[in-house]
Amino acid sequence: MRSALVVGTGLVGTSAALALSERGVAVHLRDVDPVAVRTAASLGAGTVDGSADVVDLAIIAVPPALVGRVLADIQAEGVARHYTDVASVKAGPQQDVVALECDTVHYVGGHPMAGAERNGPLAARADLFEGRTWVLTPTPDAETETLNTALELVALCGAMPVLMGAAAHDRAVGLVSHTPHVVASLVAMRLEQAEERAVSLAGPGIRDLTRIAASDPQLWVDILSANAGVVADILEELAADLDNAVAGLRAMASTDDAKRSGGAQIVESMLRRGNTGRARIPGKHDGRPARYEAVAVLIGDQPGELAKLFTDADRAGINVEDVRLEHSTGQLAGLVYLSVAQGAAVGLEETLRARGWRLR
Amino acid sequence: MRSALVVGTGLVGTSAALALSERGVAVHLRDVDPVAVRTAASLGAGTVDGSADVVDLAIIAVPPALVGRVLADIQAEGVARHYTDVASVKAGPQQDVVALECDTVHYVGGHPMAGAERNGPLAARADLFEGRTWVLTPTPDAETETLNTALELVALCGAMPVLMGAAAHDRAVGLVSHTPHVVASLVAMRLEQAEERAVSLAGPGIRDLTRIAASDPQLWVDILSANAGVVADILEELAADLDNAVAGLRAMASTDDAKRSGGAQIVESMLRRGNTGRARIPGKHDGRPARYEAVAVLIGDQPGELAKLFTDADRAGINVEDVRLEHSTGQLAGLVYLSVAQGAAVGLEETLRARGWRLR
Numbered sequence: 246m247r248s249a250l251v252v253g254t255g256l257v258g259t260s261a262a263l264a265l266s267e268r269g270v271a272v273h274l275r276d277v278d279p280v281a282v283r284t285a286a287s288l289g290a291g292t293v294d295g296s297a298d299v300v301d302l303a304i305i306a307v308p309p310a311l312v313g314r315v316l317a318d319i320q321a322e323g324v325a326r327h328y329t330d331v332a333s334v335k336a337g338p339q340q341d342v343v344a345l346e347c348d349t350v351h352y353v354g355g356h357p358m359a360g361a362e363r364n365g366p367l368a369a370r371a372d373l374f375e376g377r378t379w380v381l382t383p384t385p386d387a388e389t390e391t392l393n394t395a396l397e398l399v400a401l402c403g404a405m406p407v408l409m410g411a412a413a414h415d416r417a418v419g420l421v422s423h424t425p426h427v428v429a430s431l432v433a434m435r436l437e438q439a440e441e442r443a444v445s446l447a448g449p450g451i452r453d454l455t456r457i458a459a460s461d462p463q464l465w466v467d468i469l470s471a472n473a474g475v476v477a478d479i480l481e482e483l484a485a486d487l488d489n490a491v492a493g494l495r496a497m498a499s500t501d502d503a504k505r506s507g508g509a510q511i512v513e514s515m516l517r518r519g520n521t522g523r524a525r526i527p528g529k530h531d532g533r534p535a536r537y538e539a540v541a542v543l544i545g546d547q548p549g550e551l552a553k554l555f556t557d558a559d560r561a562g563i564n565v566e567d568v569r570l571e572h573s574t575g576q577l578a579g580l581v582y583l584s585v586a587q588g589a590a591v592g593l594e595e596t597l598r599a600r601g602w603r604l605r
Numbered sequence: 606m607r608s609a610l611v612v613g614t615g616l617v618g619t620s621a622a623l624a625l626s627e628r629g630v631a632v633h634l635r636d637v638d639p640v641a642v643r644t645a646a647s648l649g650a651g652t653v654d655g656s657a658d659v660v661d662l663a664i665i666a667v668p669p670a671l672v673g674r675v676l677a678d679i680q681a682e683g684v685a686r687h688y689t690d691v692a693s694v695k696a697g698p699q700q701d702v703v704a705l706e707c708d709t710v711h712y713v714g715g716h717p718m719a720g721a722e723r724n725g726p727l728a729a730r731a732d733l734f735e736g737r738t739w740v741l742t743p744t745p746d747a748e749t750e751t752l753n754t755a756l757e758l759v760a761l762c763g764a765m766p767v768l769m770g771a772a773a774h775d776r777a778v779g780l781v782s783h784t785p786h787v788v789a790s791l792v793a794m795r796l797e798q799a800e801e802r803a804v805s806l807a808g809p810g811i812r813d814l815t816r817i818a819a820s821d822p823q824l825w826v827d828i829l830s831a832n833a834g835v836v837a838d839i840l841e842e843l844a845a846d847l848d849n850a851v852a853g854l855r856a857m858a859s860t861d862d863a864k865r866s867g868g869a870q871i872v873e874s875m876l877r878r879g880n881t882g883r884a885r886i887p888g889k890h891d892g893r894p895a896r897y898e899a900v901a902v903l904i905g906d907q908p909g910e911l912a913k914l915f916t917d918a919d920r921a922g923i924n925v926e927d928v929r930l931e932h933s934t935g936q937l938a939g940l941v942y943l944s945v946a947q948g949a950a951v952g953l954e955e956t957l958r959a960r961g962w963r964l965r
Contacts, residue, residue, distance in 0.1 A: 358806065358808065370965065372903070372963070372965065375903070376939065376940070378805075378806060378808075380806070407802070407805065407806070409802050413800065413802065413803065416803065417799075417800070417802065417803035417806045418806060420795060420796070420799055420803055421796075421803065421804070421806050421807040421808065421810075421811050422806070422808065422810060422811065424792070424795070425792055425810050425811040425814045425815075426810065427850055427854075427872075427875075428788060428791075428792055428814070429810075429814055429879065429883075430875055430876050430878075430879030431788075431843055431846050431847055431850065431875070431879070432784070432785055432788055432843070432882075433878075433879040433880070433881075433882035433883040434846060434875060434878045434879050434882050435780060435784070435839065435842065435843060435882065436780070436781075436882035436883070436885050436886065437878050437881050437882040437885070439777075439780055439882075439885070440773065440777070442767070442769050442773065442777065443773065443776065443777035443780055443781065444781070444885045444886065444887065445738075445767065445887055446718065446738060446740070446767070446777045446778060446781050446782070447781040447886045447887060448718065448738075448781065448782065450781075450782060450785050450786065450789075450816075450817045451781050451782070451785040451886065452886050453813040453814070453816050453817075454785045454788070454789055454813070454814050454816075454817070455785075455879075455882070455883045455886065456810075456813050456814075456883075457810045457813075457814070458876075458879040458880065458882070458883040459880060459883045459884070460876075462873050462876035462877045462879075462880060463873065465876055466869050466872055466873045466876065469854065469857065469872060470857045470865070470869060473854040473855070473857035473858040473868070474854070474855075474858040476854055477851050477854035477855050477858065479795065480847060480850060480851050480854070481851055482795065483791055483792070483795060483847070484844060484847050484848065484851065486791050486794060487791055487840060487843070487844050487847065488844065490787055490791065490840060491837050491840050491841055491844065494829065494833040494834070494836055494837035494840070495833070495834075495837050497829065497830045497833035498833040498834040498837065505830070508833070509826050509830060512787075512826055512829060513822050513823065513826045515787075515790055515791070515794060516790050516818075516820075516822035516825055516826065517822045518790075518793075518794045518797050519789065519790030519791070519793040519794050519815075519818040519822075520793070520818065520819060520822060521793075521797050522792075522793035522794050522795065522796035522797040522799075522815070522818070523789075523793040523796070523815045523816075523818040523819045524819070525796050525797070525799070525804045526796065526804065526807045526811065526812050526815065527804065527805055527807060543732065543735065543736075549919045551915045551918075551919075551925055551928070552912070552915035552916040552918065552919040554915075555911045555912035555914075555915045555916075556912040556915075556916060558911075558912065559909045559911075559912040565911055567930050568911070568928055568929075568930055569929075570927050570928055579736065580736070603732070605730065605732060
């Protein structure tokens with residue numbers, strides 16, 4: 246890829262433009278907002294002069310509802326050999342593209358799954374997509390060269406491509422991203438009016454569960470609105486399970502032994518199915534669930550304790566795969582959970598004990 | 606406190622016995638299971654010979670449904686000057702204690718909020734309660750000396766005491782511990798039958814949300830059964846909010862502008878209330894929500910990278926309050942989020958940049 250046109254210089258468009266410019270691609274920028282496009286250009290994302298030549302790839306970085314219209318317009322202009330977009334939902338834009346009779350042979354939809362805490366070109370970074378998944382949703386009639394050009398974009402941005410259908414994509418992000426967001430907010434809402442003393446008992450479980458409930462509501466309304474039907478469907482399935490859980494718990498609270506036992510069976514079965522679902526979430530390296538062992542170390546609250554701990558762990562020659570800090574309210578001391586590959590915990594524990602760490 | 610009797614040598618009873626023995630208290634052990642009590646004694650938790658003298662404190666560490674019965678029995682024996690229990694719910698045992706006409710002047714209920722991944726005396730540790738919250742639920746007629754003896758137990762175990770009423774305790778743990786557990790399982794259940802490709806898109810949000818869904822189902826059935834009515838009540842409140850969210854999302858998916866806007870308002874209001882609830886979860890030191898800033902650092906996957914990072918962070922003289930690792934599926938590189946006190950991020954970023962780290 247030698248040249249590209251980015252239409253829409255918000256966070257995602259400008260970040261892609263920065264990544265391509267850094268790697269020597271000639272990037273042209275367009276936006277309906279002249280301030281946004283000048284800002285992006287001033288950051289080194291590309292040039293605002295119109296390209297006389299046809300570019301290799303046009304990247305449409307506009308809201309989902311506008312993707313079809315913009316694609317139709319720039320294909321009519323003939324600005325590029327290949328076309329893609331970066332909208333966070335894929336089924337709606339694809340329907341629009343077909344309805345507007347766009348050239349679908351030279352177009353492949355895309356969705357880089359990068360963080361979206363802020364918006365606008367000033368929040369853009371060349372490394373926004375580094376290490377992230379970038380979904381591509383080619384239709385059967387898409388040309389291989391178009392798909393390869395989109396794959397090159399993904400590679401130049403340092404992301405990992407995943408191919409899937411548009412509807413499957415929307416259902417997947419509804420399931421693993423949008424639905425959890427709503428659920429985290431619902432649990433956090435229960436704390437809004439809770440007694441101060443009750444909230445003071447909150448531990449790491451609810452803290453981790455509600456972490457994403459701290460996100461920007463306006464931004465998430467936009468995200469949810471583009472996939473609202475899918476998320477509503479999944480939440481209705483979850484609501485049916487929730488009713489079932491309530492019925493099981495009510496039976497467990499009964500004075501009748503048979504009812505209690507029946508309720509316990511319902512609830513235990515749900516917890517077991519939760520185990521199974523949780524175990525399917527991929528580990529970091531291989532896309533398959535990883536098996537880790539955790540080593541729990543007691544630390545004080547002095548600066549330098551973590552540095553010393555990781556230096557000592559390093560001496561064992563063991564790679565720490567994940568780390569989690571746990572503190573209790575009002576306590577200075579805490580626990581550090583170090584996750585290591587299965588079988589590696591014993592060696593790490595020996596090393597740390599020998600260096601004076603207190604293990605749990 | 607010079608002497609204690611622990612009735613019930615499971616995980617919690619044996620751990621308390623170990624902590625007291627370590628601090629020089631003469632501990633006597635009892636259990637209906639002779640193997641369990643001999644195991645606890647062999648670990649150094651105490652002695653199994655009956656005490657001829659009356660001990661200072663009897664600690665009842667049996668399932669919630671048995672607390673009242675055991676208290677009545679050992680008070681009839683006159684084994685101790687003061688009595689407490691460590692059951693994870695408090696209202697039911699308190700009702701039993703009153704119904705059985707126990708001496709409530711010399712009894713105060715308690716609940717040490719420590720992890721319960723495994724059970725039995727072999728899982729016990731003297732430091733199980735270190736840094737944890739230990740709720741005490743004294744009734745108005747409880748003697749100050751009894752409360753002080755229970756407070757001494759909490760201090761000897763290294764925990765932090767919190768006083769509250771029995772019903773308030775059960776509602777609080779239902780809200781911040783039991784309900785989140787069920788909800789995490791419900792979300793994880795949705796992944797059980799999901800397509801492999803969909804699950805492969807799972808990121809840190811759903812991973813953190815479902816972490817507690819990996820716990821032992823049998824253990825959690827026991828925990829939930831002792832507080833089933835309270836948890837069912839809270840889940841029904843949550844179910845009403847969930848219905849409301851579904852209605853809002855359905856409206857957002859409508860073709861009617863007014864409906865869409867009304868739906869968005871419902872959903873945005875819920876997300877904002879989620880923000881408010883989430884912000885109430887206490888930070889680690891002060892029991893009040895802490896304000897932290899996060900510094901995001903890109904790291905490779907070499908052993909030693911974390912050690913080097915924390916050593917370099919330490920050089921800035923800044924205390925890292927929390928740490929979170931984020932990886933994408935199939936990627937070697939990752940992001941480390943270091944939380945530091947508000948205002949401290951700039952200095953840390955400067956130090957890390959000067960030492961060659963790539964920041965986000």
